Amino acid sequence: MRAADVGDVTMGSLVAAYGAPQAVEAIRARTLPPEFVAGQARHERPPNLTACLNAWYTRMAAANPAADIEAGQRSGARLIIPGSPEWPTQLDQLGRSRPLGLWVHGNADLRFSCLRSVAVVGARAATSYGSHTAAEFGVGLSESGWTVVSGGAFGVDGAAHKGALAAGAPTVVVLACGVDVCYPSAHEPLFAEIKEKGVLISECPPGVHPTRARFLIRNRLIAALSRGTVVVEAALRSGALNTATHALSLNRHLGAVPGPITSAMSAGCHRLLRERKAVCITSPEDMIDLVGVLGDDLAPQIRAPAVPRDRLNEPTKRVLDAVPSRGGAGPASIAVAAGMSLDATLSALGGLAAAGYIERIPKGWRLRKQTASYRKAPDSTALEPPPAPEPDPAEVPPPPDDFPDPEDVPPA
């Protein structure tokens, strides 16, 4: 594992074709199997195999696998490889870039934890909005039985892990360094708690420090382990967008949390939404609806609040609209204003009076005080005494297609 750096696809092909022991033999002998060389040459961008072989040889000479395994065991980590009972088989979809092995540290079972898992990723330099949202998602997903997978970094990653721990659920940290290296070091207490309840994993051998390249390569594991990825906050230039690209290329679900358009930390999310690469996610339920099993994990339909007026039938509403809030009007003029016959108007007026919407005064009919006071914009209340019947376009029920009458819903 020390011979090639993580994510080396040429090494991945070699090991996939001949197995790790034969690959090691070949590198020691500095001769690759001729069929492999011929196969690699057919690639669109053929790798420089001589350079690869030299690099692998040099690195292998410096490697000490026995010491690595001992260091891992000393720190309490275990090494799993494809075929181990704990190996998450969804990683096989990575093909040639599937990791050769994973170091796992923690009490949870990696494979089992990742069966129903969501990656929550985002900016390290998260705003308070981003951290708050990530924590809410960590709690919400965990409480619904979903494992949070993330990168253990500052900002969104850390907040998501903390949310999961707060809900008492295991969470999976995918590191870009050895599992015995604590990066960032301020997350030492967090990682210690995760080792108790969840797992820290890495494809890097113990003692390896993170590099830029390893962060990018690590991101493919976060995307591949989980059923879907949600980007909570991301600037236009962000590692989280790299994870999002991996999720899309693996045909995993991708969600993005919107934020204020004035926030640079949401610009990456908005671009994903604008390019229709990601689904707009506003709650953990939305994300579960996206990644969950059809029928089982449906998000509850968000309903607009119902007001008593919704229950009136159409002619009655028209009559109610035609009744003045001050003064008073006779049935005939109300009928003209509502565009209805006098009979129908009289019948509606009777019903409205019985329901308490209107009252009879010497001059005719008028609205009762409480029904005339609809919620208004704060400034309008101060500036403007309500004129005639006070209509509030912001509270008008939209067309029936969008907001089915709450009365229509059959009881569950």
Place this chain on the structure above:
Amino acid sequence: MRAADVGDVTMGSLVAAYGAPQAVEAIRARTLPPEFVAGQARHERPPNLTACLNAWYTRMAAANPAADIEAGQRSGARLIIPGSPEWPTQLDQLGRSRPLGLWVHGNADLRFSCLRSVAVVGARAATSYGSHTAAEFGVGLSESGWTVVSGGAFGVDGAAHKGALAAGAPTVVVLACGVDVCYPSAHEPLFAEIKEKGVLISECPPGVHPTRARFLIRNRLIAALSRGTVVVEAALRSGALNTATHALSLNRHLGAVPGPITSAMSAGCHRLLRERKAVCITSPEDMIDLVGVLGDDLAPQIRAPAVPRDRLNEPTKRVLDAVPSRGGAGPASIAVAAGMSLDATLSALGGLAAAGYIERIPKGWRLRKQTASYRKAPDSTALEPPPAPEPDPAEVPPPPDDFPDPEDVPPA
């Protein structure tokens, strides 16, 4: 026009088939043409024609068209009908619900103003974020030569109109009451200024007060007049969503501005995005890109900021990542860490030193101070002294497909 309330589709069909004078004759005689009755009966939900006719007759008896026209002229408004030079022909797409006529008040030409227009709509009870965004869109759209169409209400509507006026551009207010009625009355100075530079329009005769139904029916005009509608802020129950529905049913473009998921005033926008009914809009340029002419009105591609490191080639970046920030390392150990041959490493080290990225010290090579200090999350700077080469996943350049090298762009 007084006989039927605005948006009466049965009256619309009658006038479309026989013309307004014959329709008036028929109502006066209380007999509809038999072919018309037969045609209406074929509809899926046939209207109650007797009730309609009675209502029209009653209302027509109370109407005084000459007084309406005089009142309009006295207030300074003009009446236009389909066929007038100022009639915006895009309203014809409303079919049976096309208004019979429009009262127009203001110095701008309605038809010309709406040729390139965008409807900016949203909640009356807008947050400061919504008002700010609406004003920015008003200014931005106007400065690019697009007319802002809205409803003149408090909140988003008013802010959008004010933004347009601030940019010195005409703007179109579609009222739900007569053009001589100032609703909301606190907008009197705003409406006065719009009459100077733009227009106020309404399909209601002078003196008519707004009702709930008229607000909803007015919204179809806002959607129909403009090439696209952008919803800035909307609760789940909002008149702006009604305008959005009209825009979709007219096959006009629909955009929605995202906001914090913690804001109830953005929940309606987020639902439009989630259901993929609306495009995510983060700037006036985004909206112009949506509604504009292909090629002419393209939004500038938003680019992530470039950092000098982007310009290095791949092997050089790998070598740079392998150089420690403290201590120092010889070329051989750097070559092993980077997984490259010694020759290639030495050549890259020379280049990096010449470009000022690294420096030679007695113990070998190390990063120069300024290149080691990448931007970090605010908390991380305080908590954690930088370890080894400081990788910053949030600043790592994403894959080339997403962010083409800024150097690749040919000069305009």
